[in-house]
Amino acid sequence: SYELTQPPSLSVSPGQTASIPCSGDELGTKFVYWYQQRPGQSPLLIILQNTERPSGIPERFSGSNSGNTATLTISGTQAMDEADYYCQAWDTSRGVFGTGTKVTVL
Amino acid sequence: EVQLVESGGGFFQPGESLRLSCAASGFILSNHWMHWVRQVPGKGLMWVSRIKEDGSYTSYADAVEGRFTISRDNAKNTLHLQMNSLRVDDTAVYYCVRERKGSYGAFDIWGQGTMVTVSP
Numbered sequence: 280s281y282e283l284t285q286p287p288s289l290s291v292s293p294g295q296t297a298s299i300p301c302s303g304d305e306l307g308t309k310f311v312y313w314y315q316q317r318p319g320q321s322p323l324l325i326i327l328q329n330t331e332r333p334s335g336i337p338e339r340f341s342g343s344n345s346g347n348t349a350t351l352t353i354s355g356t357q358a359m360d361e362a363d364y365y366c367q368a369w370d371t372s373r374g375v376f377g378t379g380t381k382v383t384v385l
Numbered sequence: 386e387v388q389l390v391e392s393g394g395g396f397f398q399p400g401e402s403l404r405l406s407c408a409a410s411g412f413i414l415s416n417h418w419m420h421w422v423r424q425v426p427g428k429g430l431m432w433v434s435r436i437k438e439d440g441s442y443t444s445y446a447d448a449v450e451g452r453f454t455i456s457r458d459n460a461k462n463t464l465h466l467q468m469n470s471l472r473v474d475d476t477a478v479y480y481c482v483r484e485r486k487g488s489y490g491a492f493d494i495w496g497q498g499t500m501v502t503v504s505p
Contacts, residue, residue: 316430324493373444
C-alpha cells in the first residue's frame with residue numbers, strides 16, 4: 280500500500296521558517312493536501328492541490344510538490360502555528376495520510 | 386453555518402456492530418463526495434471510506450473493506466457508516482468529512498468527531 284512519510288517532530292523559533300517534508304513514491308505526480316490539527320480540534324485544510332490556500336488561510340503557509348517530496352512551508356512562524364501537520368494524497372482511489380509532524384514553536 | 390455533526394459512538398465489544406451518523410447542515414449534501422476519517426487518540430489520521438454525491442460509488446480502506454459500509458440519504462442530509470465485526474483496533478475518533486467540490490479530493494469541512502471504543 281502507498282505510504283507518505285513525515286518527520287515526527289520539528290522545532291522552530293518564532294519568526295523563522297519551518298519546512299515540513301512529505302515523502303512518497305512519485306508523489307510529484309499526485310495532488311497533495313495539507314492539514315493543520317491543533318490539540319483537541321478537528322483538522323483544518325490549509326493547502327490543496329499542492330500549492331493553493333483556501334480562503335482565510337494566512338499567506339505564510341505555502342506548499343510545493345516535486346519528484347518524491349512535497350513540502351509545507353510556514354514563513355514567519357507564529358506561536359499559534361504550533362500544531363500537528365498532515366500531508367494527504369490519493370492512490371488507487373484510496374486516501375492516504377502522512378504520518379504527521381508535530382511542530383513546536385519555541 | 387456549514388456544519389457536520391457525528392453521532393452514534395460509544396463503547397462496544399469485539400464482534401458487535403454499530404452505525405455512525407453524520408448530520409449535515411448549511412450546504413447541499415448532494416453536491417459533495419463525503420468521507421469518513423478516523424484517528425486513534427494521540428495518533429495519526431487514517432482515511433476510512435468515501436461515497437460519491439449520488440451514492441453510486443464507494444471505496445474503502447483495506448483495514449475496513451468487507452466490514453464497514455458507507456451510505457447516504459441526501460433527502461435527509463445524512464451520512465452513515467455501518468460498522469460490523471468490530472475489532473479492538475477500530476477504536477478511534479471517527480470524523481465525518483466533506484470533500485471540497487472540484488478539488489480532486491481535499492477535505493474542507495470536518496465534524497467534531499465521535500469516539501468509538503471497542504474493548505472486551
